[in-house]
Amino acid sequence: MKGSKWSDEQLQELLSQMPKIKDSRDSREIYQTIQIKMSKQKKKTWIMPAAAAAAALLLLFILAPNLMNWQDSADKQIEIKSDQSQSSEQITGDNYSIAEDKESDPESLVKEEDPQEDHAQFSGDPEKDSKSDISMKSLSSEASPTAVYEEDLAGKEVLTYSIPDKEAQNIVPVSVLVDNDPDRSKFDLFEVTMSKLTEEAWGLSDYYPLKANLSFDQGNRMLTVDVPADHPYSRSSAEEYLLENVLSDIMKNLEIKKINLRTEGKAGIEFGHYGYIDEFIPQKRNGNLIYYFLYSNGADSTPFLVPLREELNSVKDALKAMKQNRTENNLHASIPDNIDFEIEEIKDGKLIIRFDNESEIVDNAPTLHAIEAILLTAKDFDFDTVKLENADVDKIGKFDLTEELKVPIAANKRDLPN
Amino acid sequence: MDSVFDELYKKYHQDVFQFLFYMVKNKELAEDLVQEVYIRVLKSYERFEGKSSEKTWLFSIARNVAIDSFRKQKGWKQKIMEKFDWSTQQVKDELPLPDEIAVQREEIQMIYRCLDLCTIDQRLVIIMRYIHELTITETADSLGWTESKVKTTQHRALKVLKNHMEHFKAKEGMDNEGIKVE
Structure with a gap:
């Protein structure tokens, strides 16, 4: 037999001779086991939703008191805010007279009284206050917004810094909130806070504090930037480009009229690309800022909303453009592909966006961030409010879609280390 | 007894059972699986549109059941159990005929x-x-x-x-x- 070959026919023959295997059980027996199994499966399909419903009820039961409290605390917040904004008006009024006094100790800012304490005084009820604390925590477990809104401002000053991303490809406007200080001008706060920024922890590149002496003439709103001889800003054209953008953003954010450039006290800075310049004049730039997502800390992280300047005819084109990825800048579309909409009405600084029926508008972080991108872009087109219609839900994160949404104060709020 | 079950049983039971047996080579398992075939059949019998013959339809369900059972066998539980239970490991290669x-x-x-x-x-x-x-x-x-x-x-x-x-x-x-x- 050794080495014998099998033909297909022989194999087929062999296979057809395989013995018949019979199930020896009775059909009745089988039918009964099947019935038992089927009823078990039915039971199972009933148990899971019931368990989920019970869990949901329990959760509702636990959260309901907090949510009701939150309503209270929201009202309270508004009271506090109106009080605060009154006082902040006074503060800014004072600022002009005190601004010249730049020698004041930077430590005093840190010692400045905590506005939290003020809040407690306003409400006059420490117990209530701690409750509202808890409810705020339960809120923050939802998707949280990334921008700065009017309601964040109570007693705070917004400082916006233009920070290059890790590849120095994009310039990300990051805003931090600092306590208002009657003894300091916004510029002083800007200069002091510069050294507290944690750019690298945020997933951006280290840029601040600027390697220059800054001195600000409050009366003429004139800034002098004095760099050391070994300054890095003319090392490459990329560095020059960054500095140009950073300075022009500073000019815009701090309402500065003129920036003088100096090197070790002598007028002018030598740039490779622009040559010798003693006064910084920002380039006139046309177009609007369209916001895209930058995932600097991986795809799961909270995105930065990064503006690109584009010349487009209308806000409609802008919102359309936001659905495209901008791979050349490593930026991602800020409106998901499955969201479609019509621009319904544009008047009196109010933009109405009507979602298509097919669009999936649900309460989750990506949708929340898309709405923020829409609001920020709308802001650059000089809209004050945006109304979103025909969404599947009434509320997304902090946004109540039944109301008009106010455009944010600034993009990309980040916290400073304590 | 269900008339559908009765009819299918008479016509195809031994065929389906034998098919499953040769697939999994284990009589007890084949007995379980043939029941699973009936459960799937009875659940979806209304959906059987007569596009294919009853016989090939049953075979296609039996095939799915067999493949699902292979997948289940390879689940993590089995893998871990195998590691610890040396007796099954040795027996597995030489299942008695x-x-x-x-x-x-x-x-x-x-x-x-x-x-x-x-x-x-x-x-x-x-x-x-x-x-x-x-x-x-x-x-x-x-x-x-x-x-x-x-x-x-x-x-x-x-x-x-x-x-x-x-x-x-x-x-x-x-x-x-x-x-x-x-």
Whole structure:
């Protein structure tokens, strides 16, 4: 037999001779086991939703008191805010007279009284206050917004810094909130806070504090930037480009009229690309800022909303453009592909966006961030409010879609280390 | 008793059972699986539109049940259990032949063992085509394949069987010679 070959026919023959295997059980027996199994499966399909419903009820039961409290605390917040904004008006009024006094100790800012304490005084009820604390925590477990809104401002000053991303490809406007200080001008706060920024922890590149002496003439709103001889800003054209953008953003954010450039006290800075310049004049730039997502800390992280300047005819084109990825800048579309909409009405600084029926508008972080991108872009087109219609839900994160949404104060709020 | 069940049982029960047995090579498991086939059939009988024949429809469900059971067997639990339970590990390779096979001639036993060495697709085709003597069209229908895929798979399967049968033979021959020398 050794080495014998099998033909297909022989194999087929062999296979057809395989013995018949019979199930020896009775059909009745089988039918009964099947019935038992089927009823078990039915039971199972009933148990899971019931368990989920019970869990949901329990959760509702636990959260309901907090949510009701939150309503209270929201009202309270508004009271506090109106009080605060009154006082902040006074503060800014004072600022002009005190601004010249730049020698004041930077430590005093840190010692400045905590506005939290003020809040407690306003409400006059420490117990209530701690409750509202808890409810705020339960809120923050939802998707949280990334921008700065009017309601964040109570007693705070917004400082916006233009920070290059890790590849120095994009310039990300990051805003931090600092306590208002009657003894300091916004510029002083800007200069002091510069050294507290944690750019690298945020997933951006280290840029601040600027390697220059800054001195600000409050009366003429004139800034002098004095760099050391070994300054890095003319090392490459990329560095020059960054500095140009950073300075022009500073000019815009701090309402500065003129920036003088100096090197070790002598007028002018030598740039490779622009040559010798003693006064910084920002380039006139046309177009609007369209916001895209930058995932600097991986795809799961909270995105930065990064503006690109584009010349487009209308806000409609802008919102359309936001659905495209901008791979050349490593930026991602800020409106998901499955969201479609019509621009319904544009008047009196109010933009109405009507979602298509097919669009999936649900309460989750990506949708929340898309709405923020829409609001920020709308802001650059000089809209004050945006109304979103025909969404599947009434509320997304902090946004109540039944109301008009106010455009944010600034993009990309980040916290400073304590 | 359910009339649908009754009818299917009379017409196809032993066929489906035998098919499952040759797929999983374990009578108890085949008994469980044939029940699973009925459960799926009874649940979806209204959806059976008569596009294919009842027979190929049943075979296609039996095939899905068999494949699902292979997947389940490879679940993490089994993998871990195998690691700890040495007895099953050793037994697994040499599952005792069921009585029906054990009384057959040596070549039948051999081809029965060689079925293990085919891929699941190949085994499906071999069992359907040669043990159950389905036509190529019926097989293609049951598996949801084209007829040409059935043909190529069948060709490869026979080749695999052939190779291993010869290999077995050669090994056995050597064993026998060894015994003679002693």
